[in-house]
């Protein structure tokens with residue numbers, strides 16, 4: 170038996186080696202998710218120093234040793250996303266069903282760019298996006314593609330919106346000729362709380378991020394429709410052209426859901442593309458609160474992330490289109506992958522990627538294993554936990570609750586005593602950093618109405634109110650050692 174045989178699947182020796190390595194790697198991963206605290210607190214320099222000097226040695230150290238070393242040096246210094254006090258970002262503990270799918274898709278290593286590299290994987294992705302089209306009420310002509318997440322989905326949606334606008338309104342083929350002479354006038358409208366990838370996409374699309382016009386939000390952080398109307402009138406007067414209206418279903422900080430139905434009305438009257446960024450809130454469609462997404466069924470495109478509230482391993486998202494034909498604005502044919510005369514499904518013409526993982530298997534297997542109810546239970550649980558956390562914060566004299574939760578985020582501030590606003594800002598920032606270094610809990614920071622705020626994003630259905638109380642205690646504890654006077658003196 171040659172060494173090569175145990176380095177690849179396909180022989181008994183390879184299967185045996187895979188079984189052993191998978192077992193070893195799996196145990197290492199389980200250990201890394203079974204820690205007292207979410208993070209060791211290690212600084213980047215210390216982590217760098219602990220890694221082997223020689224990343225690429227002339228002769229390898231062998232697989233067992235490499236796995237053990239990675240477990241000790243690397244996994245032990247990662248953030249434990251399955252820990253109940255990890256509550257910073259929209260970063261989920263993965264379901265066991267998602268992990269099982271990850272094992273299957275990584276070992277079989279299908280690529281979704283052509284049917285002859287994927288077989289059933291291509292068909293499964295098609296079935297998955299059909300199911301999602303139904304879930305969001307997009308109708309029979311809908312279609313979709315699995316993406317790396319909201320960033321890619323939002324980018325592609327706005328690319329298609331731009332190119333449809335150019336073709337239908339300017340009789341200009343942007344795919345062939347690039348930006349039209351009128352490019353300076355094109356605008357994308359979203360709320361002031363929309364995800365930064367709207368502006369990033371505008372930049373990548375050659376429109377520049379100044380082409381994104383933001384609309385003020387109401388008291389609940391949803392796009393204010395009167396302001397939207399005023400903005401659209403202003404753009405008309407200035408001779409600008411609205412290519413797309415972007416509604417957000419779940420803003421990153423507040424979890425706010427724009428009034429999608431009314432946005433759809435505005436987009437429709439102006440013949441603008443209506444994109445809904447449901448990367449965060451899309452999972453509500455599985456729950457009894459699905460009606461909070463009313464209007465999403467009128468979207469031209471929808472972004473949804475499975476690696477957030479669908480609890481799938483990173484990375485996994487989708488872009489859904491109301492009209493399958495719209496993928497054509499970005500489609501290309503290449504003789505080697507998807508020749509124009511081929512009758513086989515070739516998903517490459519729907520994607521901005523070429524080689525592409527079979528990530529569709531993760532939500533697919535999870536849907537089959539847990540059903541709608543099973544996922545809804547997790548979504549509803551984290552939202553309930555957020556409400557209970559808000560109540561706890563509101564009743565704690567040394568904390569201020571900054572907003573009622575809409576989904577599973579909780580915005581608050583530590584206010585232990587009377588202090589100038591600047592000092593409170595400095596204290597909250599420093600306390601959060603100290604907490605991360607301490608490692609007992611991971612919370613996020615953001616800004617709310619011009620002040621520094623702290624945020625819990627409660628992604629773990631197993632997080633209890635006691636865990637949240639422990640997080641607040643740890644925050645109080647580390648905040649003790651923050652010398653506010655010296656922080657503001659240093660800033661001054």
Ligand SMILES: *Cc1c(COP(=O)(O)O)cnc(C)c1O
Pocket residue numbers: 259317318319320321323364366417419420421446447448449474486
């Ligand atoms: C997370 C998020 C994104 C970005 O998605 P990625 O999956 O991180 O690429 C975009 N929009 C919203 C509303 C999000 O919550």
